[in-house]
Amino acid sequence: AQKVTQAQTEISVVEKEDVTLDCVYETRDTTYYLFWYKQPPSGELVFLIRRNSFDEQNEISGRYSWNFQKSTSSFNFTITASQVVDSAVYFCALTYVETSGSRLTFGEGTQLTVNP
Amino acid sequence: DSGVTQTPKHLITATGQRVTLRCSPRSGDLSVYWYQQSLDQGLQFLIQYYNGEERAKGNILERFSAQQFPDLHSELNLSSLELGDSALYFCASSQSWGLYYGYTFGSGTRLTVV
Numbered sequence: 581a582q583k584v585t586q587a588q589t590e591i592s593v594v595e596k597e598d599v600t601l602d603c604v605y606e607t608r609d610t611t612y613y614l615f616w617y618k619q620p621p622s623g624e625l626v627f628l629i630r631r632n633s634f635d636e637q638n639e640i641s642g643r644y645s646w647n648f649q650k651s652t653s654s655f656n657f658t659i660t661a662s663q664v665v666d667s668a669v670y671f672c673a674l675t676y677v678e679t680s681g682s683r684l685t686f687g688e689g690t691q692l693t694v695n696p
Numbered sequence: 697d698s699g700v701t702q703t704p705k706h707l708i709t710a711t712g713q714r715v716t717l718r719c720s721p722r723s724g725d726l727s728v729y730w731y732q733q734s735l736d737q738g739l740q741f742l743i744q745y746y747n748g749e750e751r752a753k754g755n756i757l758e759r760f761s762a763q764q765f766p767d768l769h770s771e772l773n774l775s776s777l778e779l780g781d782s783a784l785y786f787c788a789s790s791q792s793w794g795l796y797y798g799y800t801f802g803s804g805t806r807l808t809v810v
Contacts, residue, residue: 611795612795613795613796615799617801623784623803623804623806624698624801624802624803624804625786625801625804627798627799627800627801630798671739675795677794677795678751678752680746680751680752680793681744681746681751681752681793682727682744682751682752682793682794682795682797683729683741683744683752683754684729684741684788684799685741686738686739687738688738689738689739
């Protein structure tokens with residue numbers, strides 16, 4: 581069965597601190613994709629990254645970086661020098677493909693609050 | 697603007713009523729997915745359509761139904777509404793279905809049942 585676990589329900593940091601959001605997944609598939617989405621207070625889901633299971637290279641995009649470790653089934657997300665605008669709920673998600681369809685399985689989300 | 701259009705943005709209705717949520721996918725996308733985000737259940741997959749056909753089904757209640765029309769827009773119908781149906785309903789679209797396609801989400805319809 582597919583499962584995504586984000587054990588951190590809420591994280592609160594002070595601006596300029598680094599913060600890491602954890603994501604652990606379970607899947608029996610050998611090929612899969614992992615995603616991170618950001619949901620700001622306005623409610624929309626903003627795509628951040630998609631990573632396939634064959635690419636374990638870390639990725640950096642500005643202040644954001646992702647650490648994918650297949651051996652531990654983890655896909656963690658780090659924000660460096662956090663800013664107030666980073667305050668949002670962050671979701672990790674995993675693809676699930678059936679015989680004739682597909683979907684994303686989401687974790688429960690981590691509420692990040694960055695205080696000035 | 698993600699290219700996925702959901703209407704209405706907000707909807708307030710009474711228990712027992714029926715509502716229809718509409719989604720227009722991004723141009724060129726053939727798959728449409730519906731998700732429900734409630735406070736206690738998180739983001740739950742409801743149903744997927746590809747080019748007019750139902751392709752995958754999640755924990756969608758029998759009171760809920762959906763369809764995708766020839767012009768590829770989709771509607772999610774919610775009937776006999778209960779207080780617990782209050783949630784943010786997202787539509788997403790993708791070029792096709794399967795492993796290699798990304799998902800583009802709309803901004804959601806916030807449904808409040810009173």
